[in-house]
Amino acid sequence: MTTDMLGKRVKRVEDQRLITGKGRYVDDIKLQSMAHCAILRSPYAHASIRSIDTSAAKAMPGVLDVMVGADIPYNPLPMAWPAGGSAGLKNNVNSPRALATDSVKWTGEGVAAVVAETPEQALDAVEAIAVDWEPLPTVVDAEKATQPGAPQLHENAPSNIVFEWSVGDRDGTAAAIDGAEVVVRQRLVNQRLIPNPMETRGDIGWYNPGTDEYTIWMSSQTPHIQRLLLAAFVMGVPEHKIRCISPDVGGAFGTKIFTYADYPIVLLASKRLGGRPVKWIEGRRESYQATIHGRDHITYLEIAGKRDGEITGLRVKTYANLGGRLSTIGPGIPTTLYARVLSGCYRIPHVFAEVVGVYTNTVFVDAYRGAGRPEATYVVERAMDLFAAEIGMDPAEIRRRNFIAPDKFPYENPSGLGTASGGAKIYIDSGNYEPALDKALAMAGYADRAAAKGEARTRGKYLGVGLSSYIEVCGVAPSKWIGAVGEGWGAAMWESANIKVHLTGKVVVTMGTQPQGQGHETTYAQIVGHELGIPMEDIVVQHSDTQGTPFGYGSYGSRTSSVGSTAAIKAAGKIREKARRYAAHMLEASVDDIEVDGAEYRVKGSPDKKKTFQEIAFALDLAFDAPEGMEPYLDETAYHDTPNCTWPFGTHVAIVEIDEATGKVDLVKYVAVDDVGNKINPMIVDGQLHGGIVQGVGQALWEGAVYGDDGQLLSGSMLDYALPRASWLPNLELDETVTPSPVNPIGVKGVGEAGAIASTAAVANAVNDALKPFGIRHLDMPLTPQTVWKAMQAAKGAQA
Amino acid sequence: MIPAAFDYVRATSLDDALARLAAGGGSAKAIAGGQSLLPLMKLRLARPETLVDIGRLAELKGVRRLGDGRVSIGGLTTYDEMLRDMTLHRYGLLADALPNIGDVQVRNRGTIGGATAHADPASDMPAILLALDAEVVVRSVRGERAIPIAGFFQGAFASALEPDELITELRLPGGREDLGSAYRAIEQPASGYSIAGVAAIIGARSGDRWGFCSVAITGVGEHPYRATAVESAILGGASFEAAAAHACDGVTVASDIHADREYRAHVATVQVRRALEAAAARLA
Amino acid sequence: MAEHVSLVVNGVPREVDVEPRRLLVQLLREDLDLTGTHIACDTSQCGACTVTLDGKSVKSCTVLAVQADGANVTTIEGMATADGLHPLQAAFWENHGLQCGFCTPGMIMSAADLLARTTDPTDDEIRHAIAGNFCRCTGYQNIVTAIRAAATTVRAGAAG
Structure with missing residues (x-):
């Protein structure tokens, strides 16, 4: 009997190669006669290019x-998700060209590309290119960039504004705030982050002159989308003439969703060399200047409510820094994915958000793990704490008091996905927030926090406890909604799966999604094994290559577990139904009389009359005896457009200790109770949460991209951008509640981003809690020793 | 990521190395573990024309006790080898610092001679050598000289070492039973280098006075330095806290995105106090 | 001018001619096709390229190939034997100590250095020992679990 592995802690299929050094990432691929590309990048954040002399380099x-x-005959890179989508809002779009022509808008924008026999020669030659620059004034701060007198980056964007977008009930929210018993206001900076997947980006372009076809190996989350965008929008090449292959991808966290300049560069370079493959591998410092950054919001928040803790209104104005030119979906992140979930897990009747997208002399900003939702969670979770402090209420109590009650689902939030023009609406489909809060509080010893704070004081430490109750919208869907309201990017959001059953009963599952470390080869095998009643070992999962996989939109936004899995389940269902029909034929029974139990297809009431899945596959492959009208072979494809997003939630609790003398913050305990519904593989879910939490902790305490006023990236390498290290972290304590999602047949939700969405606010709230004795209300991140110590000093000075 | 091109020679003996450095006339650099030099070369911030590999000169490795009671550490001794050497464990400040210098991989390759020659203004080992009043023994084709550490560090990445000279050994005074020492640092989280690192030695207490105090600070000034104002204050009877306030006297305090002048100066005082307290605690 | 380098990699003697500026990691990846050792930074911070050189962990991006002349190098490809996976590899697999796998070879080689020093490390010692290796996927938690588990296996093997 085959063991059903769905929901089990199954060891990952892909690990065998990865732990033995046999993974195959882009830089591991060597092709015959391959040449190497290096890119000259601007040393100025804002400059005109007078001339470029490449003669010495050549x-x-x-x-x-x-x-x-x-030399590049292509269009600028596409910007596929304007604010407001197709709803008519003006977006002043400037997107990058493969190489800048007249001017550069950030340090690191590419201006020339060298192709040489070796990477060393390419790098040496880049140094020999002479550019005559005319430096221009710079601005790096989004709020300052909109003010009069700021340097202007683009003619079509007065005041450097990309868009001014708003959502929610402007008048109702204003009335709620004006008439409120209590209003708390705060300026919040959600700092710029450098995502730092361990594998930088890279690609190999190959033009085949014999077929006039292009192939690109790329470290991408979205090979199908890249083919579409490169073909139809950038290169003007028929879509079927481009093939995109994502081999093993060494982490991505959003950075590898997008269309980058190097894609057309290596393809054109290969064509110019008559078909020699051309490889470009991004260096880490180069990555800091050439691959998207995340977050970078300045937000003015106002939260209104009653003295009894009932929140009645939330209003924000956010300046979203989008960089010097727009990345592929840059404007969509601080609008749809931010402001529409601003009220989080709370029943806030009036919400209004204004978002100003802004150009600055910085690298473009786009989706980084969580993408808009960590920013929203940070706003509302800081707001709840600030309000609680104002009225003297326990932060846990104010959350409990304002949670959307479990009987209110499906729930339509006031800035939400249902408020845009058009017909289709999205609801928060399910939730039960209080049990997760209660469990997290118990695990964290929340009731004993006063004693813990007192004990810490005896050691010269200030202890703080921070809560973060969050929701996440995962797997943005359905296509109907995106199309109807023009809210989404210029694409649909369905997924695909193909299942082929070989004569021997071995199964190949081919997916349109694209893993970057999530273990899809394992989890899809668990699902299909469950659906077909066959061992995981009989299944191989393939992806990554636009040639041979069905079109899919790729993996980001925590969409794969819900949308991709359902496509796989549907395809398996089609296989099962065809097998059942053929079993009926083989067993000379009517189809309705065939019952399926795992891999056994039996005649009801005659348990001896049965065929196995393998026997059916064998017979149907040979098709010696196929009934009239039945096609041979078991090969089914399914496309799934999910009816709704999924909505994970939970409460995280962080406990920090602050060294009074230095301001250094230590995270001493971290508790997370997450509800991600049912789990395909709990081991993988835990791993996703661990990683997400630590990235979020990194934002709260250590990470921050810093630009000088001249636009130089001062945190320009791993020597100056602090990534979390193992030695700085405690063991994370995880637990769960389980509220299955109603939108997919296995009741799962997304989990890739949940940790990062929740943890930043939890840690920031903990640090601010620890600083309450000093009268400090709020500090912006990262909460470095210097930031914390200076705040304590200022507070002591003020008190003295 | 890839250094600019250079010529490579592997020294077969110390004399061979010295001859090659002399022949290089300033465009040749010695490489030992390479943990300071290679990162700079990979960024093309250093572009030596010739690298003289001294990594195999066995005579420059190891820790030994000299006849006069001092301890000699060969210039090619790695941090890891120092960490495993029980002679050095008797120096409290080394026991504190060594496990936290760089990371395991850096400690496995990085040498004390290389770090000293590199003269990074935020490196930990220079502060320790300063506090210990070590002697830097250097050699060139012109001969050997012993440079008192007090005058060795002259600026950021600048020292008294001539381009044709190699550090052959570092000589530390023998441990004194009546002294205690400690090292305390707050690190720049990305690089691991110190925002403020403090090496302190204290002891020879007589009545209510300390008879000996040595404090050196790295990460704060243009180069690591002896905090003589702190030392005088301690010897004059000041409390640790009061003395620590003089940590940055006369020093132009560095400022960067991780720590501005005010904060860096402040944590220097905190680490001075803490290092002194820890050193005194070891004595007790 | 090319320099000749003789070294033993994963037990196999190798002879390679390299430019002096060739890094050990390039020799492994480009000249010997041992692409399990990865490059993830350019400032010697990340530890992805960690291998052991004469038994000790080093960042192979911060060692010149010529410096490794005569040395014995072990990379991730040399960890498994005919008898099966190295206990660290098995433990990383068993405990989900990897996600994208890019840092994993370097992480395992750093852990090998630790286990050569102690077979009974505390969690704090493990976290300290891998402080020179960045992982962006796992939050390190399952890596720590995996190394602890591997240490247990090694101890049991030594006892048996």
């Missing part, structure tokens, strides 16, 4: 080609 040893912007 004469260097091993150099095969040098390209500048004028």
